[in-house]
Amino acid sequence: MNHDLHMDPDEFRRRGYEMVDWVADYLVNIEQFPVTSPVAPGQIRKALPDTAPEQPEPFEAVMRDLDEIIMPGITHWQSPHWYAYFPANSSGPSLLGEIAAAGLGVQGMLWSTSPAATELETVVVDWMADLLGLPRAWKTTAQGGGVIQMSASDATLVALVTAREQAAGPVDRLVVYASDQTHSSLEKGARIAGFQHVRAIDVDAEFAIDIAALQDAIAADKAAGLVPAFVCATVGTTATTAIDPVRAIAETARREGMWCHVDAAYAGSAMICPEFRHHQDGLELVDSYTFNPHKWMLTNFDCNIYYVADRQPLLNAMSILPPYLRNEATLSGEVIDYRDWHVPLGRRFRSLKLWFVLRHYGAEGIRAFIREHVRLAQDLAAKITADGRFELVAPHPFGLIVIRHVDGDAATTRLAKRLNDSGKVAVTPTTLGDMAALRISIGSTRTTAGHVNQLWSLIDEMA
Numbered sequence: 517m518n519h520d521l522h523m524d525p526d527e528f529r530r531r532g533y534e535m536v537d538w539v540a541d542y543l544v545n546i547e548q549f550p551v552t553s554p555v556a557p558g559q560i561r562k563a564l565p566d567t568a569p570e571q572p573e574p575f576e577a578v579m580r581d582l583d584e585i586i587m588p589g590i591t592h593w594q595s596p597h598w599y600a601y602f603p604a605n606s607s608g609p610s611l612l613g614e615i616a617a618a619g620l621g622v623q624g625m626l627w628s629t630s631p632a633a634t635e636l637e638t639v640v641v642d643w644m645a646d647l648l649g650l651p652r653a654w655k656t657t658a659q660g661g662g663v664i665q666m667s668a669s670d671a672t673l674v675a676l677v678t679a680r681e682q683a684a685g686p687v688d689r690l691v692v693y694a695s696d697q698t699h700s701s702l703e704k705g706a707r708i709a710g711f712q713h714v715r716a717i718d719v720d721a722e723f724a725i726d727i728a729a730l731q732d733a734i735a736a737d738k739a740a741g742l743v744p745a746f747v748c749a750t751v752g753t754t755a756t757t758a759i760d761p762v763r764a765i766a767e768t769a770r771r772e773g774m775w776c777h778v779d780a781a782y783a784g785s786a787m788i789c790p791e792f793r794h795h796q797d798g799l800e801l802v803d804s805y806t807f808n809p810h811k812w813m814l815t816n817f818d819c820n821i822y823y824v825a826d827r828q829p830l831l832n833a834m835s836i837l838p839p840y841l842r843n844e845a846t847l848s849g850e851v852i853d854y855r856d857w858h859v860p861l862g863r864r865f866r867s868l869k870l871w872f873v874l875r876h877y878g879a880e881g882i883r884a885f886i887r888e889h890v891r892l893a894q895d896l897a898a899k900i901t902a903d904g905r906f907e908l909v910a911p912h913p914f915g916l917i918v919i920r921h922v923d924g925d926a927a928t929t930r931l932a933k934r935l936n937d938s939g940k941v942a943v944t945p946t947t948l949g950d951m952a953a954l955r956i957s958i959g960s961t962r963t964t965a966g967h968v969n970q971l972w973s974l975i976d977e978m979a
């Protein structure tokens with residue numbers, strides 16, 4: 517190979533500074549773009565060549581195409597006018613941590629493949645357990661532990677596999693329970709893990725699981741010869757941020773010998789503020805828990821944390837040690853090999869960006885950030901309630917409010933479409949049962965009271 521083809525250190529340095537400028541300029545100018553990309557399906561693909569380049573191309577050409585071809589197809593998740601789905605917020609320190617991780621380019625699959633990648637991860641997940649007020653037993657210093665992986669979907673899959681391995685019956689008789697508001701990753705994970713019975717349990721008026729309906733379903737399944745094996749409680753459901761009663765679910769799980777998993781993908785970040793922790797009372801009774809710093813904690817995607825109360829069942833379910841991975845440190849039993857804690861072998865150095873974020877903002881900085889979003893959401897909810905043209909369809913304990921036009925489904929759907937078509941904001945239309953609703957999720961890094969006022973003016977104008 518011609519080594520002149522590599523980007524030499526001086527060019528890398530120059531291009532690197534330009535790239536940082538590019539990202540900084542993008543974030544400064546982000547409000548100039550339509551929040552949601554207006555391109556038609558296939559438009560970006562058509563603008564790109566059918567085949568990869570045979571010959572090297574100048575870096576300038578790549579950057580030009582980034583600006584001219586790729587940027588029109590970007591939906592601006594980092595816009596302060598982003599109110600769709602849940603946030604996927606990021607921050608300067610997180611991006612810089614990501615650059616450092618990419619620069620080091622380590623594969624942290626085993627302790628021995630980069631000791632710092634493992635040990636920093638252990639420290640950061642243990643810090644987070646304390647910061648979120650999670651049970652002390654979940655720390656690596658006790659019998660539990662946490663691991664950083666890509667997504668909450670991965671975490672839930674791992675929980676399901678672990679539960680399957682220690683369940684008292686063959687997989688075709690095991691049953692998984694969750695409310696009908698549970699994220700689809702539960703059903704997907706159950707399917708991948710081979711479960712054949714997944715029960716979507718009814719919810720109450722506030723979209724939290726109906727515990728009596730859960731118990732009835734369990735009794736019916738047992739009477740039919742099936743084996744209850746897994747129950748998922750969600751703290752902050754995707755549609756409305758409803759909160760399942762963790763303690764009651766976990767007590768039921770203990771009685772029935774089921775694994776109890778808590779999905780706090782979005783709301784988990786709020787637990788850094790003690791005033792929200794009562795929403796997940798009962799955690800000391802659950803087996804596993806997951807949340808996404810990549811949603812609401814200033815850490816760019818991907819960064820999920822999965823905790824277990826006891827790491828042994830997880831390791832029993834996931835550990836395989838082929839000869840080529842054997843090494844002295846692993847065999848000594850003195851180190852953690854995180855490859856045993858999730859599905860893939862290879863693993864990115866994700867703890868670095870989270871460590872940068874925690875050190876840059878400090879816990880107090882992150883608390884202030886979360887509290888401000890919740891305050892903005894509560895203020896907007898108050899305005900919407902006072903207006904008379906809208907109703908709130910669910911409680912709004914965090915940064916999400918879900919509204920509906922009093923004129924009904926068509927008016928609600930029309931409002932969502934007008935808001936999104938304006939290019940000025942992004943919201944998510946949804947349905948709850950068969951009722952149309954509109955989700956407004958406040959949590960973007962740069963969203964201020966001024967932005968939320970602009971959103972309210974648009975709603976007022978377009979309703």
Ligand SMILES: Cc1ncc(COP(=O)(O)O)c(C=O)c1O
Nearest residue numbers: 667668669699752753754779781
């Ligand atoms: C409650 C809940 N669980 C799980 C997920 C899936 O998260 P991920 O994309 O990290 O798999 C989401 C995504 O919004 C969610 O809201």
